[in-house]
Amino acid sequence: MSIRKKSIETLRSARWFAKDDLRSFGHRSRVMQMGYAPEEFVGRPVIAILNTWSDMNSCHMHFKQRVEDVKRGVLQAGGFPVELPAISLSESAVKPTTMLYRNLLAIEAEELIRSHPVDGVVLMGGCDKTTPGLLMGATSAGVPAIFVPAGPMLRGNWQGHVLGSGSDAWKFWDERRAGKISKEEWVGIEGGIARSHGTCMTMGTASTMTAIAETIGMTLPGASSIPAPDASHVRMSSESGRRIVEMVWEDLTPARIQTRESFENAIAVAMAMGCSTNAIIHVISMARRAGCDIGLEDFDKMSRHVPVIANIRPSGETYLMEDFYYAGGLPALMNRMRAKLHLDALTVNGRTIGENIDGAEVYNDDVIRPMDNPLYEEGALAVLKGNIAPDGCVIKPSACEKRFFKHSGRALVFDDYPSMKEAVERDDLDVTADDFLILRNAGPLGGPGMPEWGMLPIPKKLVKQGVRDMLRMSDARMSGTSYGACILHVAPESYIGGPLALVRTGDIITIDIPARSINMEVSEEELARRKAEWKQPPKRFERGYGWMFSQHIKQANEGCDFDFLETGFGAGVGEPDIY
Template identity: 45%
Template sequence: MSIPAENPVPTPPEVRPGRPPLRSDAWYAGDDRNAYLHRAWMRRGVPSDAFEGRPQIAIANTASDFTPCNAHLNEVSRSVQQGVYEAGGIPLDLPVVSLGETLVRPTAMLWRNMAAMAMEEMFRANPVDGLVLLGGCDKTIPALLMAAASVDLPAVVLSGGPMLNGTFRGQTLGCGTDVWRLGEEVRAGTLTAERFVRSESSMIRSRGHCNTMGTASSMSVVAEALGMTIPGTAGVPAPDSRLLENAHMTGRLAVDLVREGRSISQVVTKESFHNAIVALAAVGGSTNAIVHMLAIAGRLGIDLDLDDVDRIGAGVPLLVNLQPAGEFLMEDLHRAGGVLAALSQVADLLDPAAITVTGRTLVEAVTDDNPVWDTSVITPRSEPLQADAGIAVLRGNLAPAGAIVKPAAASQHLLTHRGPALVFDSVEDLKARIDDPDLPVTPDSVLVLRGCGPRGYPGMPEVANLPLPKKILDLGVRDMVRICDGRMSGTACGTVVLHVSPEAAAGGTLALVRDGDTIVLDVPNRILQLDVDDEELSSRTPPASLVEHFAAPTRGWERLYVEHVQGADTGADLDFLVGSTGPAVARESH
């Protein structure tokens, strides 16, 4: 019997005849000094065949203690790694820039493009053959998808999932949505500050992202509708052991994607965005998903615009009864059958050509056996919560490049409205005056907040759902028409017109509105109009009180952002990041 050598001399890997080349071969194949360096520094306990034709799968991991919604993703990554190994690949955990929605100042949206740019460069600079995109909190999945689109490698998304339902005083408590509701009750004097603070631990009950149909949940749904997840993974609660099962299967799939050569541009097409828009309407998803979808499409060179959003979403019924547009939470949606069960009700509205990362079409996945188990959570197509729930795109002299409103979260009686403007020139101005007892406001007033767009703030913060003036709350009123060039949290609700483009800081008409001007909102006819004639508008200039609050950074990322950010109507990406560079390997440095 022969005894193997204790330390066999490894044979330098080569690209064997008949084996499809891997991108990582540019680092590891051959017997020259550079290949030696790359292998030697990465060996550290891995088997000697780790570099011999085994796909190198980077797990782009947004776990961070400063992103509490993603703090559990290291555990999820370990299950992904097991699946990668099982399928014959080599898993490599790659921590990437993470953005905690509730913590990052001035707004996480300011850093989405930076995170995407940093991720893109790391994906391209390293010996990566395929990607598992591991995210959850609002900006992490958009940034991951934007970066992956730019390098166009085989990739698959895995969302970390929503937290479990919270309860407070015997009632279900949804994170985000109920923050706004309870906060207004404190201001109205119907809830004590002590009880409000006591609800904190009840609201955030477990690991995971927001359990309402906010931006995090919406982007998980969008990723699945785009075909970028294993069908059925969106919305699995973070503490559910089935998330780890899905993670294992996602690791396996990532290896298969590399071997089959199926990159993100082969999966995500114009038809995929059609399906994502339908899905977003059917579940009552966040308006933030629109700006993220536009940015992702821009990275892929896909011609997607606001008119597509309005046209495709028109007539799509709201079927999912979740906060903020409804009653239940993400754990209930999963219990009732999940995203696929909801989409099964509108399968005829989906584009049958769009595929998923599995190679099958989304329609095939949706029309498999996906029954609805609770019709109070997922309503029948014949009895929708709303017949037309698509995001409405408004135009007029106040928003020539477009503005959006979410009818599913609005008060129906305010979707057609005419009233006098009450203007705030900055967030600071709003905070200083909103509860002034002498504020000249009535329930018919239209609250206008400006200077909050991508360039003006900078970063387009979630401030569009302005708090109602205390004197209005004291009247028992809980909604008014509000208009802003910023965004609002996907967990928020109300009759809020947002993403007004061009923004005030980019020369938009919003900068010229004065107190008392009549504003006309007509959502059914898609109109947002300032009832001031062109001659009068041409004579106006933006007030100094507005201009002095526009962002004017002198250095760093903020300066780069302000100088190059585009409008919300195209995704608020940086102009030099639009389009895909592809996976080409950079020149050798050694």
């Protein structure tokens, strides 16, 4: 039974609605203008529902209905639901990248919560950046919050092939470039790869981040694994609405849930899932909003002793998120690796992680492997450092060919995405399968916004020869559905003069994943000479949000939050004055 710490008089919304004065009269009269009686909202927890639905976000198109399910749950528990639309960051539609706007969503979420008469909040997200953006904003706002994941779409299908969003797009595109797939077949793949509402059904960034939201305790148990079209998703949504009302009475805020231990759990689970490389950037920023100093070292340390046990594409070869759900979902995976977790970490249902996963069973040992029979012996990600990336870079060894774990090759450098994209289609390009393709000026400032350009296309010349993987390096990100020997998030980025800016075509690059090192075989004297000659590329923005972004964005190894939003930047923001 929950213990109530709040009374009607101490509800945050009471400051707007409960007083017998002119200001509260104005507040109440405007709510009554919408057709509500005072007994419906005065003295009840007012629950904001931050809904990232839009007509341009296919991953969230069911949120138009799910918000009604959340409202139903809030009303059943005695709360008063109010829907507050928030910016909808559609990964496939928004250009140059949704990462440019993650922090804008975080700002909007924080200010929507703080400025309105709400006691708790339900966060509705899932498409890649909406999960971290909403959680970052709600964490900073500090009211009780619960996250409702959009859920993965159903598995794709085409001519007997089970298709995984993103991962199979890249694979079959190379086959088309090689002349093995016709235009008509390509249209068939387009229509079969995304068959329902919901997020990517591979272990891309969406499923990675919603699983992380569950692991840090911000969703109901098992919520992140439910396919979007499943009736269980409807029930989870209404249950989340009921639960947030109780969380308000219990004063169960994100600060009580999001501890260093909960983020260490998130990192461990991410490694076991074969997570997206984007998890590093988002978890660092989310943790720092919660006052927890999480960094690259925490990820690399965890990757050394947590194996990949989720056999889900792109790290796996066969299964998708629907299979993961049927195999037991995230609670089953966490129960299988419980020895690696802090089991006393609190969650939104008022119970601990350990209590939530007790008894969770695995129903398919090939989808969720035993710890002693992993898909990959170490975790999904590795952090490399060296003279080309002194502040670190990231690779996903579980999704690349093992011949690249130790390798030296010649650099082939591109300064921008359009010139690279044009060059890789040339049949006379001077390139071999042992070379390093390098793209620069694609980081947080240079991109701008650090676009998902990091899975550079294999040159067409090599594709025709049967090459399907090679070493590629950039200060960009890549889609969580991507795969291959892609070295990402090089920090500091080349746009601000990081060492990646000094690499030249023909330089030898050496990578050693077991040793966690990556270096260019160029003398310090030569690098100093190149640095003296280097000139920064032109400004990306002269005004507006982009200008603000450029002034305050932090580097990839620091989570790409705005400096003025991190905990410790200045005094916290108090409650708004109500005159």
